Amino acid sequence: MEKVKVGxxxxxxxxxxxxxxxxxxxxxxxxxxxxIKESEGLDKARELGxxxxxxxxxxxxxNHKNNIKIVFDCTSAPAHLINAPKLKEAGMxxxxxxPAALGPYCVPAVNMDENLLKSDNVNMVTCAGQxxxxxxxxxxxxxxxVYAEVVSSISSKSAGPGTRANIDEFTVTTRTAxxxxxxxxxxxxxxxxxxxxxxxxxxxxxxxxxxxxxxxxIKEAAFEAAKTVQQYVxxxxxxxxxxxxxxxxxxxxxxxxxxxxxxxxxxxxxxxxAAAVNIAEKKAQLMGxxx
Amino acid sequence: xxxxxxxxTTLRDGSHTVSHKFNPEDVKKIVSALDAAGIDIxxxxxxxxxxxxxxxxxxxxxxDFEIIQAASSIIKNSKLAVLLIPGxxxxxxxxxxxxxxxxxxxxxxHVTEADVSAQHIREAKRMGxxxxxxxxxxxxxxxxxxxxxxxxxxxxxxxxxxxxxxAGAMLPVHVQEKISALVxxxxxxxxxxxxxxxGLAIGNSLAAVEAGATYIDGSLSGLGAGAGNTATDLLxxxxxxxxxxxxxxxxxxMDASTNALIPVLEAKGIKTNTNLDTMILGYAxxxxxxxxxxxxxxxxxxxxxxxILIECGNRKAVGGQEDWIIEIASDLAKLKNN
Numbered sequence: 001m002e003k004v005k006v007g008x009x010x011x012x013x014x015x016x017x018x019x020x021x022x023x024x025x026x027x028x029x030x031x032x033x034x035x036i037k038e039s040e041g042l043d044k045a046r047e048l049g050x051x052x053x054x055x056x057x058x059x060x061x062x063n064h065k066n067n068i069k070i071v072f073d074c075t076s077a078p079a080h081l082i083n084a085p086k087l088k089e090a091g092m093x094x095x096x097x098x099p100a101a102l103g104p105y106c107v108p109a110v111n112m113d114e115n116l117l118k119s120d121n122v123n124m125v126t127c128a129g130q131x132x133x134x135x136x137x138x139x140x141x142x143x144x145x146v147y148a149e150v151v152s153s154i155s156s157k158s159a160g161p162g163t164r165a166n167i168d169e170f171t172v173t174t175r176t177a178x179x180x181x182x183x184x185x186x187x188x189x190x191x192x193x194x195x196x197x198x199x200x201x202x203x204x205x206x207x208x209x210x211x212x213x214x215x216x217x218i219k220e221a222a223f224e225a226a227k228t229v230q231q232y233v234x235x236x237x238x239x240x241x242x243x244x245x246x247x248x249x250x251x252x253x254x255x256x257x258x259x260x261x262x263x264x265x266x267x268x269x270x271x272x273x274a275a276a277v278n279i280a281e282k283k284a285q286l287m288g289x290x291x
Numbered sequence: 292x293x294x295x296x297x298x299x300t301t302l303r304d305g306s307h308t309v310s311h312k313f314n315p316e317d318v319k320k321i322v323s324a325l326d327a328a329g330i331d332i333x334x335x336x337x338x339x340x341x342x343x344x345x346x347x348x349x350x351x352x353x354x355d356f357e358i359i360q361a362a363s364s365i366i367k368n369s370k371l372a373v374l375l376i377p378g379x380x381x382x383x384x385x386x387x388x389x390x391x392x393x394x395x396x397x398x399x400x401h402v403t404e405a406d407v408s409a410q411h412i413r414e415a416k417r418m419g420x421x422x423x424x425x426x427x428x429x430x431x432x433x434x435x436x437x438x439x440x441x442x443x444x445x446x447x448x449x450x451x452x453x454x455x456x457x458a459g460a461m462l463p464v465h466v467q468e469k470i471s472a473l474v475x476x477x478x479x480x481x482x483x484x485x486x487x488x489x490g491l492a493i494g495n496s497l498a499a500v501e502a503g504a505t506y507i508d509g510s511l512s513g514l515g516a517g518a519g520n521t522a523t524d525l526l527x528x529x530x531x532x533x534x535x536x537x538x539x540x541x542x543x544x545m546d547a548s549t550n551a552l553i554p555v556l557e558a559k560g561i562k563t564n565t566n567l568d569t570m571i572l573g574y575a576x577x578x579x580x581x582x583x584x585x586x587x588x589x590x591x592x593x594x595x596x597x598x599i600l601i602e603c604g605n606r607k608a609v610g611g612q613e614d615w616i617i618e619i620a621s622d623l624a625k626l627k628n629n
Contacts, residue, residue, distance in 0.1 A: 147346075149345055149346045151347050156403060161406070164404075164406045164407050164409075165406070165410065166410070167378055167407045168377070168381040168382050168383070168410060168411075172383075188342075188345055190345065190347060190378060190379050191378040192378055193378070193404045194401075195401065195403040195404065207346040207347065209346075248346060
């Protein structure tokens with residue numbers, strides 16, 4: 001199968017991490033990177049021999065119209081609202097890594113199915129969503145979650161200016177995904193930035209209040225979910241396996257990154273870029289199959 | 292020296308002590324006493340700020356919005372505030388709090404993370420709220436970092452920026468150094484919030500004012516997380532002795548502790564060893580062993596022990612003159628009955 005051509009809009013932290021991950025992909029080939037101004041990310045792309053332009057999304061669409069099939073949007077929620085219709089018109093499948101949430105939420109370990117792949121735009125929620133929804137969803141299936149609460153701590157260094165300026169969007173989008181995709185009747189999300197040096201790994205404490213407190217079933221489901229995530233994020237692991245008190249299950253996972261663009265402490269970056277590559281590869285395989 | 296503005300956080304930081312279980316009736320009682328005492332800003336709500344009610348921090352029996360409504364229904368002169376920690380509370384929550392009656396908001400971040408407060412501070416200002424930036428765990432940052440972060444909050448529109456000693460870890464010398472740097476580099480007023488973990492809360496509050504801070508936090512009887520905050524009662528007493536200008540009434544503040552807060556705590560089975568009478572010994576400069584004698588005399592003659600001890604100070608009684616107490620109590624009783 002010929003590799004499917006993909007493009008990146010916005011080569012910041014996320015976009016540059018994707019550039020590295022895409023080089024390893026068996027199904028995807030990066031063909032174009034665009035930004036709205038000259039930047040380090042564009043220089044990196046040129047070094048790799050990739051077509052790179054500071055003329056933004058229009059350059060990508062005009063020059064790669066029938067070439068690029070999948071686009072990763074790594075800009076910001078407001079920018080994505082402008083980009084999305086243009087990409088749709090150009091017939092490009094969009095993997096949205098902003099919290100715009102125009103398309104359906106996608107957490108590969110939870111809802112990777114044909115339906116999702118049929119839409120023209122999928123949203124990658126947030127890093128906290130990618131890290132926590134799989135466990136909440138698994139516990140929900142095993143024990144029926146009435147309330148899920150997540151405390152995600154990330155190192156200050158790995159929280160970019162976009163996250164910082166829009167922390168509310170981050171918590172709200174994560175919460176909605178825990179309810180809609182994770183199946184919790186109600187959810188709460190707490191985000192803590194920790195400036196410790198050396199930087200801490202992304203750490204998630206997941207509390208769930210359940211209807212059927214069968215710990216063995218819960219553990220089994222949680223382990224299974226973690227295994228699925230580990231297929232695309234190898235550094236995803238339990239810090240505390242599920243324990244229970246009354247009807248409240250507590251478990252903790254940490255995420256160590258691959259150290260592609262940012263060092264290993266930035267597992268929060270990896271988990272969303274790895275998930276994005278994962279769905280793009282599934283889409284590419286489907287495209288190959290149709291052909 | 293400009294006037295000092297006191298923020299009382301009994302019903303917010305003190306919520307930690309009661310596991311966030313103040314109910315609307317408790318809130319009304321205490322807010323009304325603080326309001327009558329002339330406290331500038333009264334802060335209420337979950338100890339971890341707006342919508343802090345959670346498994347992680349502990350659930351309250353009532354939502355912050357119910358608590359705000361209760362406070363708002365009774366407050367007359369003071370500003371009514373809540374705390375909001377971005378990452379826990381959101382702008383949506385802030386809007387709801389405004390509808391329920393807050394007139395001020397304190398937006399808190401870790402001392403190195405001020406930029407996550409930008410959207411909340413800007414939105415609060417747009418809503419017309421008096422907006423305080425609250426830099427927590429200030430002991431963890433050096434002076435330069437603290438100033439840079441505080442300037443960010445100022446640039447978003449904060450009306451006041453606080454140096455918050457959340458761990459009660461600062462010494463007066465640190466407070467002096469940090470507050471003076473903030474006063475020098477910012478044009479908005481600077482505040483200080485202390486915890487008494489090292490027994491330095493009141494000393495640190497004084498150091499802060501001496502260094503130029505004009506917003507100081509306290510809580511009735513020092514109720515608050517850890518060893519508690521600076522007692523508002525102590526603040527008022529000491530500020531009076533220092534001759535600082537402020538709006539609080541000493542006896543009414545003490546009454547808020549004794550008659551409003553303590554019964555609420557006792558009803559929850561929380562024992563307190565608050566002894567405000569001893570504070571008056573220091574306030575009046577009365578010989579310490581006068582305490583028990585004055586207490587007996589107050590009961591015998593039906594007068595306020597505080598008036599006895601203050602009068603002992605005024606008459607310049609010295610050690611050994613316990614007999615004067617009887618005379619003073621009797622004089623006060625006559626005055627009262629006339």
